[in-house]
Amino acid sequence: MSDPQKIRRILVAIDASPQSLAALEAAAELAASLGAELAGLYVEDINLIRLAALPAVLETGGTSARSRRLDARRMASQLRGQAARAAQAMAAAAGRTQVRWSFTVARGSIETELLQAAAEADLFILGRAGWSGKRRLGSTARAVVVAGPKRTLVIERGERLLPTLMIVYDGSDRSKRALDTGISIGGYLAVGIVAEDEAEAKKLQSEVAANLNLKGLEARYRWLVRADARELADMVRTQEECIVILPGESPLLEGKSLPEALDEFECPVLLVQ
């Protein structure tokens, strides 16, 4: 009865930045459509607490470019303020979408705390960008993606998840899990068959089709013969509102680190390990 691929608990990391709030909105919608529980997590960065404890530390304003003294009391109040805003946003998003939710504040190293919490969740959602507002993967996201929780969805601000799911399938176990994940999320399915040659692609396609047939589902197929991540990214760019479900290891990623590969995509990417 219990399906290991079913998504029951979604973890979303919130730090009150616009990116993370966007991730929260998307997570709440997804949780509502899957009937999953939404767990919010705010991490008080242990490094900042330590920093504030040092004598004579200055903080330079991001907008004003003015330096001012930083002490433990001010830092603590700033962090509390962020956590409170995160909790507020969480309550509001969950209220709108009518999902079960919880919110936790943890203290420690951000990456450690996130990965630890992610291990207990079926899906981990985080915002893509870093503080600079650029489109590339932020430092925190980079570290988390590399460490590889079971399923990680990286989204950009403002995106809505009304998806066509583009599942990348190469016959590996990870890609089978990716397919199962896609099926459990539901929606219009498209399968990108990654293969060395056309014969193999044909074989893989019939494999997927057979699998889907059992569940009474249908999908569109695209062959990605000897393709790389950029080709896939170009292909999905022409489609509106698409989530790419990508196995954590794939011939597509050959010669590239996972974060580099993720930078190619403009759409949300769900990594499956």
Add this chain to the structure above:
Amino acid sequence: MPVKALEPAQLCQRCDPAQFDFKTTEDLEHLADFIGQPRAIEALEFGVGIRQKGYNIFAFGPEGIGKENLVRKTFEAAAASERVPSDWCYVQNFEQPHKPRALELPAGKGSEFKRDMEQFVDDLQNVLPITFESEEYRNRLQEVQEALNEQQEAALGELRARAEQVGLAVLRTPAGLAIAPVRDGEVISPEEFQGMPSEQREELEKDITDLQEELEKMLMNVPGWQRELREQITDLNREMADIAVGGLIRQLVEKYAESSGIVEHLEAVQLDVVRHVREITDEGDTSQISDRPSSRGPLAALAAGGARSTLRRYQVNLLVDHGSSEGAPVIYEDNPTFQNLLGRIEHTTQLGALITDFNLIKPGALHRANDGYLILDARKLFQEPFAWEGLKRALRSEQLRMETPGQVQSFISTVTLDPEPIPLKAKVALLGEPLLYYLLMEHDPESRELFRVASDFDDQMDRDSESQMLYARLIGSLATVHDLRPLDPGGVARVIEHSSRIVSDGRKLSIQMNHITDLMREANYWAGESGREIVTTEDVSKAIDAQIYRSDRIRERFQEQIHRKTVLIDTAGAQVGQVNGLSVYQFGDFAFGRPSRITARVRMGKGEVLDIEREVELGGPIHSKGVLILSSFLGSRYSVDRQLSLSASLVFEQSYGGIEGDSASSAELYALLSSLADVPVKQSLAVTGSVDQYGRVQAIGGVNEKIEGFFDICQTRGLDGNHGVLIPDSNVQHLMLRDDVVQAVAEGKFHVYPIETIDQGIELLTDMPAGEPDEEGSCPENTVNGKVRARLAGFAEEAESGKARQDDDSEGDQAEDKSGEEKNEGGSES
């Protein structure tokens, strides 16, 4: 030699139906031309032909004479062969938006240009989004944005690397960035920091300070970089827009290459589109171009309004469209207000404020009549505030400049426009009554400069057999035009007779078309009532009688007063010093005559004739003049060698209103003579006519009404063959008397006497010879003149002997009675 009464034929200039050789007016050729207005027509043709400034036309004449019709026909005839004027448009002036530009285009091209620009706006809304969603644009935009990110990243990366070298890290704090000493990726603890050797610690602190300064510098550059980014994006947008719009504009420039104004405008449009590309595309998708958060609600609506108003600027306001015109325009503006003449600038409200733009400029009659003809009613024009001054300003400057009356008077200071003036070249005709024209020329010198052509419409024309035939054709044409039954020759003849009666002259015909047309409409009605298909004499007579009856109430009331002896008028017997005078009353269009009892009393005095009417200020100046002439006549005729020692008083009995005119002066003189000579005057006769210093009787107005007025009284009391009226001989040509009067004369029951001199009149009135003076000036004893002379000599002797004594004269006395009020008019003299 006794005066002979007039023959019946002399009493009315009949029109003989037998002279017409048609059956009904349907057989007659249509009369397209106007008759009887050669002077006005020549003036109009001159006015149309002459092209110099200021030769506008003032056509004046009585109301209903057909001025508008004739002016319009003359204008239309000229306009048909003239070139169709240009179309005019207003377009946005991108440099000075409050001064819209005027563009001239060949006739019909205006609407084409307007359509082309509408298409352009449409295309713009399609082409711009396509351009800004293109792969090319998105990639280039990303390039620009990435470049900035990389710049920032590089700067920060460099800082991070330098920090790393000395064991430091750049950390993000909730409000900014901070530099911290780290070990193995973790900030060192305060204990460890404190535990460091002081030298190492100081070095670390120095490094931190240095890096902090660098960090500050770097962050200070960020706004500059962002501005640079925005500028680059703007440049990119312009470049792309230029490419997108350039093609559209080029097509139009090729099409309208002949008009430099349009080409100039199109170039300005291109520049403006490129400058405002954000506002235009904002109407659609904003995310591609601006970083603004997508807005909903009232602000979004406002933004959309902004885009619409941006696009409005590329529209064309086609002010004057001659696309379907043939020849030059002929415009009659029925309601010549300032704005209807010179155009107006409308306003709309936006968020409670009044705003306007060139699209809200509306043309006036002068715009529509430019290079053509405009007809205006002068009286209406003068009644409209500012309209006359506005028209003159436009004609003088030969420019159509749009100003609101409020602006002209500086009443209003709402935001408004100052559109580029349009050159004006129009021929304007004002229509009005003569009085308006004369007053205008007298009091407004400027109007003389601007309306140099006077077209003077006559209200009558000569009557002869040729013009009667022409008139018959006119009647036929009127019947056709107004969809009336045709007239037979008898009907036509009756209309012609009435036409003469309207102008009170048997040798003239009225060309006041409204009166004739009214009569024909009414005759047509009566013909219909009698079930006739052709209008006959009977119908026309019935129409005339009905017209009279409808306006007749007051006349009837006056006559009733006389019959009931409330007002005393004697029509039989003889009285000393009492004469029946005749006066004309006018109420609106309807005039009628009525007798008045004029009495005179004399005594010895200082040679003055007292006009009681004047003493009580009921007599007008002309009446007084007539009376003064009498005393001069008396003095010079009867008292050449002696002082005129007479005191006489004259009065219109039972007259309670003003009296004007000198048509009663002969009657007054007869009363005086009768009183002086103590000879009774026959009351069966009535008198009209003015008199000069030599005793000659002169023509008066309203002769027909006067005769008929007395005739009606006598007829009611019973005509006995003695009744009659004395009229000036020179008025015989004006006689157009009613049928029943003519009939009575023919039967010898009534007489009309043409009088040339006072002596002729007094003989008729008294049946006593007037008496020819001999060489010494004295007259036979048993004549009127002899008796007068003797009486005056008696007065003079009495005065000279110094025994002047107030003495009553013996004469007939009068009964007095009261009466209703009245208004008396003697009519104007010919």
